[in-house]
Amino acid sequence: MSDKERGAATPDKAVRQEGGAAKQEKLVGYFELLRRNSNFRWLWGGQVVSLLGDWFNIIASAILIRNLTESGFALGLLFTIRMLAPFFVAPLAGICADRFNRKHILILTEIVRGLLLLGFLFVRDENDILLLYILVALLYGVSGFFSPARSAILPDITSSGELGTANALSATTWSVMLAFGAAIGGFTTGIFGVHTAFIIDGLTFFVSAGLLLNIKLPKQFVSKGLIHERSKFSALGYMVRHPDIFFISLHKGAIGLLLSAGFMVVQVKIAKDIFIVGIDGAISLGLMYCMGGVGSGIGPIVTRIWTGDRDKPLRRSISLGYMIGAVGLLIAAPLLSLPIFVFGGFVRSVGGGIAWVFSTQLLLQRAPNEIRGRIFGTEFALFTLMSAVATAIVGAMMDLFGVQVVLWGMAALPLIPAVLWWLWQLRY
Secondary structure, three states, rough: OOOOHHHHHHOOHHHOOOOHHHHHOOOHHHHHHHOOOOOOOOOHHHHHHHHHHHHHHHHHHHHHHHHHHHHHHHHHHHHHHHHHHHHHHHHHHHHHHHHHHHHHHHHHHHHHHHHHHHHHHHOOHHHHHHHHHHHHHHHHHHEEEEHHHHHHHHHOOHHHHHHHHHHHHHOOOOHHHHHHHHHHHHHHHHHHHHHHHHHHHHHHHHHHHHHHOOOOOOOOOOOOOHHHHHHHHHHHHHHOOHHHHHHHHHHHHHHHHHHHHHHHHHHHHHHOOOOOOOHHHHHHHHHHHHHHHHHHHHHHHHHHHHHOHHHHHHHHHHHHHHHEEEEEEEEHHHOOOOHHHHHHHHHHHHHHHHHHHHHHHHHHHHHOOHHHHHHHHHHHHHHHHHHHHHHHHHHHHHHHHHHHHHHHHHHHOOHHHHHHHHHHHHHO
């Protein structure tokens, strides 16, 4: 099947079908997808390179802020800015993903992010903290345009039988690059310093943009009249009329608030002050992020053997993911040793990965093309807002009560969305 035929094989009615896109065509394997779909191959290659640099930046920024301030609040503020910046641009980003060429949005954002990384080289002492915060806000504000466009473009370049595989592979790639990028970034930062990590991150964005240039989008399978009508669609209005779409879009916000964002702040504190390996705990932090990435990749891949892209098993597995995440936090909370804490983080990320990937798959299968970008933009806005709330609260709570008390409190929280989602399924 040619790339042109593949794009044309993804009409909106197939995406919106009750049972999901998987019913339209035989599912393909991961290697088969990469072999036969050149458009997805280029998109995936850009993702690999770009994500590698992302984790260099996260570790370098966290280590830098801890070195310059020694404040849990300042660290929490860094993560809060990372999350709030995309939130403020998400409504506009969703509109852009629906109105403009999604490929061009991806390329432009990669180039701008690469240029912004040059500014991080000027952060040298505590007087430059404000500059660091401004650069982080700009960098992740631009990233807020990238994420909805990338999510929305997947059905444009894959057939119905490829969509679930593409989504799972993309999510697993994020996890694998978290593992490798965090590990390599931790070692690089610990040995060569934070500014070397910033340089590498900037270069990866330019390489990614070059790879994305090779994507050849199929001709749009919607009429010009329908494109014009897109401006009349409201993502929130659509979600109100389709409550199942609304509740599915809440999952990433729940994951950010109750399972992932606050734990990222906790890991920095633990690596810096409790389980210290490498300069300022950079290596131990890289190890924590590495195993978290491995877990979030393994969880959905293994579980998808049972679920496939079938609607009901996907929904049931989301609640299971939250419960697995809670178990992981219970393992990590006692802070018995670095290996046990890392294992707890691994289990937590297995559950979070399942809930994240399967909620994305449900949206990909059910959201219509003409409003898909705005739905993913709204979903991303909720995720970033809730993550910002979590990082701010956790940073302040660590200063007040200590890291272990915070961890014990976090362990029970994932059960809330697990129960609420189960109750919605009973009604649905």
